[in-house]
Structures are given as structure tokens and as C-alpha cells.
């Protein structure tokens with residue numbers, strides 16, 4: 694079973710990169726399952742119902758994972774209750790429910806798989822609960838016969854992502870990090886069982902500071918003032934991993950990192966107001 698897991702979609706540039714590359718990636722890799730992280734998809738902050746449907750219905754994404762920005766669009770919070778193809782970070786205080794963080798789904802090729810989402814504690818919001826404790830409850834929610842188990846660990850600290858992955862070796866098929874918006878080059882298979890990468894990287898504009906317009910980000914770093922915090926426009930990359938999972942054992946047999954760059958056209962002007 695082949696999984697294509699795509700990192701944080703950042704605003705319109707991220708959505709453009711997804712639309713640009715997904716059709717050809719489907720042809721080249723023939724994934725059974727396509728996952729995206731959607732926490733920044735709407736103007737860099739959160740997700741909307743409209744974009745959720747665009748991803749699920751038009752792009753045929755199998756499941757959307759989220760992160761600390763999941764609730765940024767207030768009107769989305771109510772909709773999230775009924776979004777069957779989305780997982781929220783179980784251990785965020787405003788989620789705190791393993792059932793909202795696990796989805797057992799069936800691919801179009803008729804194969805069962807589970808998707809999970811947790812958030813880190815280190816260098817993150819002080820209220821975040823232990824991902825380790827929540828993961829035990831989440832794994833209990835997955836039927837024994839579902840061997841393909843995938844986790845998006847949305848965390849700042851590389852050490853915490855690696856610690857969670859090493860703790861889960863042999864119990865989860867694929868653990869991939871999101872949130873830093875920077876891809877790491879350490880994709881590997883832990884103990885011959887669990888596919889892992891510390892961070893998949895952002896799908897969005899890299900002529901930026903982690904996706905945000907350079908000028909605004911530099912001003913924030915220099916003065917603390919948060920103004921015009923919007924997605925940048927140029928150097929749009931799609932970052933992802935492709936992982937093969939043995940459906941009988943749940944073990945990862947191959948993991949490959951992808952970085953695809955949209956050719957920027959000279960007339961690509963600044964980002965207009967996003968939705």
C-alpha cells in the first residue's frame with residue numbers, strides 16, 4: 694500500500710503547488726492514499742469548510758491532518774465536528790479527545806488504513822498534553838486487523854518527533870513530522886518497521902520565512918510587532934514523502950522524500966487577499 698503524505702499547505706501558493714503537481718504525482722507514483730496537512734491552507738491560518746471540500750471532493754485527498762492552527766477560523770470549529778476525513782491533534786487542550794484524532798478509512802483501492810494526529814509539547818503551547826499518553830488511547834481505537842497506521846506528529850522540536858517515532862516503532866507504519874515548514878533529509882525506516890521523517894516540509898512559498906512574507910517576518914523578529922503576516926508568493930514547492938507499507942505486517946518497506954518546485958513566472962505578482 695502506497696502513501697503520499699504532503700506537508701503543511703501554506704495559503705494560496707501552497708494550494709497552487711498542490712494543484713500543479715498532484716495529477717502528475719498520481720500518475721508517477723499511483724498512491725493508494727494521499728494525505729495533506731491543512732492547518733495553514735486558508736491564508737496561512739486554519740482551514741475553511743469550502744477548502745475542506747475542495748481538497749476532499751476535487752483533489753480526492755483521503756484525509757487532512759491538522760495542527761496548532763486548526764481552530765484559527767472560528768466558523769470552522771463547528772464544522773470540524775462533522776468532518777469525517779480530518780484528524781485534529783488529540784492532545785491539544787481544545788481537542789483533548791482521541792476520537793477526534795483517529796480515522797479508520799478505506800482507500801479507493803479497497804484497503805483499510807488509519808490516520809492519527811498529535812501535537813508536540815516542547816517549545817509549543819504550555820497547555821498541550823502528553824502526546825505519548827494520548828497515543829496509547831488512540832492506538833486502542835484502531836481495530837487489530839487494520840495494520841496500516843499513519844501518524845502526523847505536528848511538533849517544533851526535532852527531538853520530540855524522533856522520540857515519539859522511536860517509542861512507536863513496530864506499532865505504527867509511518868510517522869512523519871509537520872509544523873516546522875522546513876523539510877529534513879533524514880527519511881529512514883526505524884528497526885526495519887516504521888517509516889519516519891522528522892519533517893516533511895511545507896508545501897508553499899519558500900521565498901519567505903517559513904511561508905510568511907519576508908519583510909513582515911523580519912519586522913516581527915526585530916521588533917515583536919506582528920503586522921501583515923500573510924503568505925509569501927514565490928518559490929512554490931510541494932514537499933512530501935512516498936512510503937510503501939506491507940498491509941499484512943504493517944511494516945514500512947520503502948520511504949522516499951519528494952520536493953517539487955513550481956516554475957515561477959515573471960508575472961506572478963504579490964499574493965492578493967486570500968480566502
Ligand SMILES: [Fe+2]
Nearest residue numbers: 701732733872
Ligand atoms: Fe504549519
Ligand SMILES: [Fe+2]
Nearest residue numbers: 760761762872
Ligand atoms: Fe503548526
